[in-house]
Amino acid sequence: MFWVATCIFLVCYAAIVSEKIHKTKVALVGAALTLVLKVLTQDDAFHSVDLGVDWNVIFLLISMMIMVNIMSKTGVFQYIAIKAAKLGRGNPFSIMVIFAVITAVASAFLDNVTTVLLLAPVTLLIADELEIDPIPFLITEAMASNIGGTATLIGDPPNIMIASKAGLNFMDFIIHLTPVIIIIMIVWMLFWKIVFGKRLHVSEENKVRVMAMNEREMIKDPKLLMKSGIIMCLTICGFVIHGFLHFEPATIALAGAATLLLISGEDPHQVLVEVEWPTIFFFIGLFIIIGGTVKAGMISFMSQQMIALTAPTADNTLVLSMVMVWFSGFASAIVDNIPFVATMNPLLVEMAEKIFGGTGVNALQHAKMLPVWWALSLGACLGGNGTAIGASANVIIVGMAEKAGKPITFLRFMKYGIPVTMLTLAISSLYIYVRYYSFG
Amino acid sequence: MKIIRFMNTELTRVAPDTDFPTLLATHASTETRHTYVTDEAGKLLGVVANLDMMKKLVPSYLTAGLAASISDGAELIRKRFEECQHLTAADIMQHDLLLLNPEDTLIEADVRLQESRYNALPVVDAAGILVGDVGRKEILKHIAVEICGLPATV
Numbered sequence: 001m002f003w004v005a006t007c008i009f010l011v012c013y014a015a016i017v018s019e020k021i022h023k024t025k026v027a028l029v030g031a032a033l034t035l036v037l038k039v040l041t042q043d044d045a046f047h048s049v050d051l052g053v054d055w056n057v058i059f060l061l062i063s064m065m066i067m068v069n070i071m072s073k074t075g076v077f078q079y080i081a082i083k084a085a086k087l088g089r090g091n092p093f094s095i096m097v098i099f100a101v102i103t104a105v106a107s108a109f110l111d112n113v114t115t116v117l118l119l120a121p122v123t124l125l126i127a128d129e130l131e132i133d134p135i136p137f138l139i140t141e142a143m144a145s146n147i148g149g150t151a152t153l154i155g156d157p158p159n160i161m162i163a164s165k166a167g168l169n170f171m172d173f174i175i176h177l178t179p180v181i182i183i184i185m186i187v188w189m190l191f192w193k194i195v196f197g198k199r200l201h202v203s204e205e206n207k208v209r210v211m212a213m214n215e216r217e218m219i220k221d222p223k224l225l226m227k228s229g230i231i232m233c234l235t236i237c238g239f240v241i242h243g244f245l246h247f248e249p250a251t252i253a254l255a256g257a258a259t260l261l262l263i264s265g266e267d268p269h270q271v272l273v274e275v276e277w278p279t280i281f282f283f284i285g286l287f288i289i290i291g292g293t294v295k296a297g298m299i300s301f302m303s304q305q306m307i308a309l310t311a312p313t314a315d316n317t318l319v320l321s322m323v324m325v326w327f328s329g330f331a332s333a334i335v336d337n338i339p340f341v342a343t344m345n346p347l348l349v350e351m352a353e354k355i356f357g358g359t360g361v362n363a364l365q366h367a368k369m370l371p372v373w374w375a376l377s378l379g380a381c382l383g384g385n386g387t388a389i390g391a392s393a394n395v396i397i398v399g400m401a402e403k404a405g406k407p408i409t410f411l412r413f414m415k416y417g418i419p420v421t422m423l424t425l426a427i428s429s430l431y432i433y434v435r436y437y438s439f440g
Numbered sequence: 441m442k443i444i445r446f447m448n449t450e451l452t453r454v455a456p457d458t459d460f461p462t463l464l465a466t467h468a469s470t471e472t473r474h475t476y477v478t479d480e481a482g483k484l485l486g487v488v489a490n491l492d493m494m495k496k497l498v499p500s501y502l503t504a505g506l507a508a509s510i511s512d513g514a515e516l517i518r519k520r521f522e523e524c525q526h527l528t529a530a531d532i533m534q535h536d537l538l539l540l541n542p543e544d545t546l547i548e549a550d551v552r553l554q555e556s557r558y559n560a561l562p563v564v565d566a567a568g569i570l571v572g573d574v575g576r577k578e579i580l581k582h583i584a585v586e587i588c589g590l591p592a593t594v
Contacts, residue, residue: 075505078503078505078506078509082509120501121501121502121503121506122506124499124501125499125501125502125506125509125510128499128516128519129510129516131519209510209511209515212510212511213509213510213511214508214509214510214511215509217505217508217509218505218506218509220505400501403500403501404499404500404501405500405523
């Protein structure tokens with residue numbers, strides 16, 4: 001079974017990376033083969049916590065998509081964006097910074113694709129009004145969404161997967177990742193000031209056009225805004241205390257989504273049709289394929305190799321953490337970070353159990369294991385900034401720019417993406433070293 | 441009932457190298473819904489609808505809310521018009537066309553129009569030569585007068 005599971009895994013991974021066949025089709029065919037060839041039983045796939053589909057991840061994703069779908073209809077994000085552009089007095093660099101911050105904060109709580117889909121049209125309009133090139137603004141927003149999404153448990157799918165696997169809660173992410181993301185945002189914006197500060201100039205007449213924009217027109221349904229705002233706040237409060245309440249994050253999200261669906265008056269057919277089902281089924285397929293590799297012993301074999309390479313001990317996991325930041329970063333710039341993290345998660349579980357002995361929380365949340373999880377999250381999420389295909393938000397931005405007649409070439413994206421990725425991974429490495437190995 | 445009996449034959453035709461300003465002026469000055477792009481022999485190459493022209497002149501990213509948030513969009517449209525100057529009818533036209541044959545029946549044309557997103561469909565002969573078009577209006581008029589026996593004018 002070892003070679004059957006390994007073959008399914010490798011062929012599916014190659015097919016996903018090649019992008020010749022839609023990744024959801026690949027994942028579902030791989031999952032079907034895993035079951036048909038009896039690498040996993042159906043009971044393993046659907047009911048086993050260690051080998052099967054992680055329903056916590058699936059329901060957290062679906063619930064957040066439902067909430068975001070309803071909330072995006074209110075126009076509140078566009079309202080905030082126009083208001084912010086006016087606060088920046090039409091100054092292009094100020095607008096770039098403000099939009100980056102808004103995108104990062106929004107992406108920490110919403111999915112990255114939705115955030116850029118909502119903000120990119122406003123950005124294109126403001127760039128048109130200011131008569132400046134929108135591309136640096138759009139790329140900045142895609143990168144800000146990837147950076148901001150790293151800050152919380154619900155900000156990016158890799159974090160949801162890591163949290164579920166390692167049993168980490170919302171506040172763990174706030175305490176350990178949010179500080180480094182704030183540092184990264186500050187350093188990145190200072191770097192951007194050097195790059196763009198003197199290059200972006202607009203006439204006073206064009207600034208006046210931005211100042212004349214009426215943001216109130218963006219609020220389409222104030223009642224829905226009120227309802228969804230309250231439910232979103234309550235849900236975030238629920239995430240903050242879910243550890244104390246002994247609820248999984250998916251329970252909090254499902255309660256929020258169900259309540260909002262009930263009180264919003266929205267047609268459930270319309271709301272549910274907008275859930276990204278291909279992404280959901282991609283996750284389901286992937287979990288089954290990876291479960292097969294765990295059961296067949298492939299992940300165990302890989303973990304032995306990784307231990308031999310990084311030589312972690314119960315007292316020192318520094319090399320492993322550093323390898324995790326940079327390897328995850330480079331891998332995620334090239335391949336989708338979701339299958340990458342789906343593979344790394346069971347690998348790290350195996351490693352933790354071998355290094356620290358025992359199973360479960362004792363091994364997975366050992367003081368020397370936690371920085372490894374944070375390293376995986378930072379590498380996988382921030383690495384996506386490297387190329388135009390490194391993250392879904394990048395792909396969306398490139399598509400929207402092309403549709404608007406402002407195509408972003410692969411090389412132009414890399415010209416911005418590679419320096420930012422190197423900078424953010426370097427800051428992440430330094431942060432992990434200083435916080436967990438120097439003082440920790 | 442064959443559509444050859446009631447199809448519209450007064451069509452606006454342009455050559456594929458017609459420039460954007462001429463194309464816009466043609467759309468603005470005629471009552472027809474579509475401009476048909478044909479070669480010298482009259483063979484249909486593509487169709488430019490009013491909507492295709494509007495899409496070129498208004499930024500694709502605009503939503504109704506965003507459009508309402510700006511005080512005057514005239515400058516945006518003028519800028520788009522300047523950017524489109526180099527385009528020709530061949531650049532803008534739709535190539536993937538749903539075609540009718542003069543021997544198709546009224547009900548066939550009716551269903552095809554309902555299934556498509558178009559207001560009218562071109563009618564071409566076996567050689568691909570454009571001979572007319574059939575729109576929703578022609579079909580309704582024919583149904584009202586010829587099939588239901590209602591007066592042509594009220």
